[in-house]
Amino acid sequence: MRTLYWMTHDLRLDDNPALRLAAQSSELAFATVINPDWFTEGRYGMASMGKLRWQFLQQSLADLIDSLARRGCVLHLLRGDPVAVLADLIEQVQFQRVVTSRQFGSDELAQLATLIERFPDVLFSSIDTYTLFNFSGLPMPVSDIPETYSRFRRKAEKMAVEEPCGMPARLPATIELDQACLELGSVDADSDPSQRLIGGEAAARAHAESYFSGELPLTYKLVRNELDGWDNSSKFSAWLNSGCFSVRRLVDLLSEFELRCQRNDSTYWLYIELLWREYFQWLALKIGKKLFLKNGSAAHQISGRFDAGALSAWCRGETQYPLVNACMKQLSATGYLSNRGRQIAASCLINELEGDWRYGAAWFESQLIDYDVAANWGNWQYLAGVGADPRGGRHFNLAKQTEIYDADGRYRSRWLD
DSSP states (O other): OEEEEEOSSOOOSTTOHHHHHHTSSSEEEEEEEEOGGGGSBOTTSSBSSOHHHHHHHHHHHHHHHHHHHTTTOOEEEEESOHHHHHHHHHHHHTOSEEEEEOOOSHHHHHHHHHHHHHOTTSEEEEEOOSSSSOGGGSSSOGGGOOSSHHHHHHHHTTSOOOOOOOOOSOOOEEOOOOSOOOOOOOOOOOSOTTOOOOOSHHHHHHHHHHHHHSSGGGGHHHHTTOSSOGGGSOOOHHHHHHTSSOHHHHHHHHHHHHHHTOOOHHHHHHHHHHHHHHHHHHHHHHHGGGGGOTTTTTTOOOOOBOOHHHHHHHHHTOSSOHHHHHHHHHHHHHSOOOHHHHHHHHHIIIIISOBOHHHHHHHHHHHOTTOOHHHHHHHHHHHHTSSSSOSSOOOOOHHHHHHHHOTTSHHHHHHHO
């Protein structure tokens, strides 16, 4: 069977069920599509793909290209509208099967649906590479995913996670494509030596080895709300959300650590946080385009206006709230922000600035190197009070947050000076 493997958020060889299926072919082509629309202003006046997010993706692709090349394979980097590019490929090469990772965003799902409708004789396989559970092995059907995380969690945490698999022993003959391929630009990290989040499966494995070789998992719950510091969160999100690292592999390493060292509230909480990520994926699949509606899936009427000046000041970190400004400066400089920092910044835009939460979500989409469509937009809905667990929005007291998390002013001093 002649197979096209369309790689998206599964940029790895280890524990990649889509790769294992694609490898069961007589001929195989690897391709990923860079959409020019990522870099142009979208609905909210912002590009989806900011500089640092693009840098991390380029690093991830470069690492994957090298890994495949060592196995005699080529990853074709194509540019254009994904539907048009892939349709041309399918027609020209006469692919019999297209394998891809299951998507959770409505735009991505619509692209695949268009291709399936256009090519009824081609076998399309969407494989679960991005989540802990498979579509057919969820705690409940997608249509029954609950409105609250706690109800999902109570069932999900009792379920066993499928063991990760290794990479295929061999890959089939590679199909060389005639289409012009993109050349990656310089993918070195910025000169800032503190920038330790480097894209790619090799960097992800190195981080996992480092993280689980010490005692950091045992203190995760104690420090996870800190605003800054490399050791004050697990830092796996960027590699998980680009597909450079498997969430099932992460859970397997966590289980090994608990057997080898200790199981405590912190190691348990690491898993609970992964279930939050899991919940947002399947909730997004259930509600579709409602993930992006101002009033949410339940159509809760909320205020929130577009104020270009206030939004711009918030994005630049030039509001009247120093802690928020420090958060936004860190985000712009590094492409990363702690979970606590994200909540503080989001609460400020929604409440103090009375802004439309969707513009904040769009800015985070552009800036975060660990951007995930379901988690980003789902968390913003949650904070605005129109999404998961809709009991009204979360309003953080900024003075109190400053007193608790930056009493000595060190965080503000670092990012505002």
